[in-house]
Amino acid sequence: SYELTQPLSVSVALGQTARITCGGNNIVSKNVQWYQQKPGQAPVLVIYRDSNRPSGIPERFSGSNSGNTATLIISRAQVGDEADYYCQVWDSSIDVVFGGGTKLTVL
Amino acid sequence: QVQLVESGGGVVQPGKSLRLSCAASGLIFSAYGMHWVRQAPGKGLEWVALISFDGSNERYVDSVEGRFTISRDNSKNMVYLQMNSLRPEDTAVYYCAKDSSEYGDYVGAFDIWGRGTMVTVSS
Numbered sequence: 001s002y003e004l005t006q007p008l009s010v011s012v013a014l015g016q017t018a019r020i021t022c023g024g025n026n027i028v029s030k031n032v033q034w035y036q037q038k039p040g041q042a043p044v045l046v047i048y049r050d051s052n053r054p055s056g057i058p059e060r061f062s063g064s065n066s067g068n069t070a071t072l073i074i075s076r077a078q079v080g081d082e083a084d085y086y087c088q089v090w091d092s093s094i095d096v097v098f099g100g101g102t103k104l105t106v107l
Numbered sequence: 108q109v110q111l112v113e114s115g116g117g118v119v120q121p122g123k124s125l126r127l128s129c130a131a132s133g134l135i136f137s138a139y140g141m142h143w144v145r146q147a148p149g150k151g152l153e154w155v156a157l158i159s160f161d162g163s164n165e166r167y168v169d170s171v172e173g174r175f176t177i178s179r180d181n182s183k184n185m186v187y188l189q190m191n192s193l194r195p196e197d198t199a200v201y202y203c204a205k206d207s208s209e210y211g212d213y214v215g216a217f218d219i220w221g222r223g224t225m226v227t228v229s230s
Contacts, residue, residue, distance in 0.1 A: 033216045035152070042202055042223055043144075043152065048216035086152050090214035095166050096142070096154035 004087055004099035011105045018074040020102045022087030025068060030089040032070040034063060037101075038083045046085075047072060077106050109133040109219045111203045116224030119193055123228075127188040129203030129221060137161070137181040140206035142217060143188045145199035145226075155201070158186065160210055171197075193228045200225050 005023040012018035022032060034047040045054050047063040050070065060075045074081055087099040115127040129141070143155040156167045156177040165177050176189040186203060200223040208215035 031215075035217070037152075042220040043217070044220070045216050045218050048207065048218070054216075054218060084151075088152075088154075088217070092213070095168070096157065096214060098144075098152040098154060101151040 002089070002094040002097050004089065004097055006085075006087060006099040006102045008100075009103045009105065011107055012074070012077045013107050014079065015076055018077050018081070018104055018106075020072040020074075020085050020104065022070040022072070022099050023068055024070070024089065024097075027070050027089065028065050028067055030091055032063065032065050033088045034061075034072045035086045035088065036081075036083045037086065043086065074104070077104075079106050082106050109205070111205060111219055111221035113201065113203050113221045113224040116201065116226045118227045118229060120230050121194060121228055123193055124189070124191045125193060125226060127190065127201055127203075127224060127226070129186045129188075131184045131186070131203075131205070134205070134219075136184040138209050140208060140211065140214065141177075141179060141186040142204045142206060143177060143186075144202045144204055144217070144220075145197075146202070146223075147196075147199040150199075153199075156188065157206070157214065159212070164212075190226070193226075195228050198226060198228050 031049045035043040036046045037043040050065040051063040062073045084101045112130045142157045158177045174192045179186045202223045203221040204217040205219040207218040
């Protein structure tokens with residue numbers, strides 16, 4: 001089976017840049033999505049196909065994917081960005097896989 | 108706007124069955140694959156099942172294969188999850204999610220989510 005590994009938690013100072021990683025074997029060969037989930041709410045798609053932002057998502061959110069690691073980058077972090085973040089991939093041999101999630105804290 | 112509304116959750120004893128429903132509005136429902144994703148209390152997201160836009164293809168996570176069945180009715184803009192032989196470990200919030208891929212034979216992003224319905228399996 002295919003596994004996606006995320007850090008349990010990431011902290012970032014207010015206004016600085018947060019980087020949340022998602023590790024997987026040759027993940028560069030897959031499209032990676034990122035979801036933001038605030039307490040008591042449904043997940044929201046923030047990045048699709050590695051680095052694309054849906055409409056309504058701030059430009060401060062960006063993504064990259066290389067080798068065995070995909071990264072969600074949140075620039076100029078705000079208190080409102082505090083949430084759990086999940087990466088997700090699919091291919092026909094593994095179906096859909098989510099990472100374990102990362103709790104982002106803005107200090 | 109596009110909206111997904113789940114229903115059918117509740118408390119059920121182990122071994123029993125439950126059927127979840129998801130009503131979609133604001134989209135050409137028959138063009139998109141649909142998914143069920145669950146989240147156990149305090150845990151992460153787990154994909155459960157998908158059904159293709161026309162209902163011709165279904166896929167399941169191993170832990171529910173043979174117990175759960177996903178289906179859809181494009182005439183009613185509805186997707187369902189029939190859950191049989193429920194176990195305590197099936198306790199979770201179940202989300203319905205739309206796939207971004209239009210008439211696709213692949214999975215895109217989960218671009219629209221419902222608010223979820225809670226399923227508790229307990230004696």
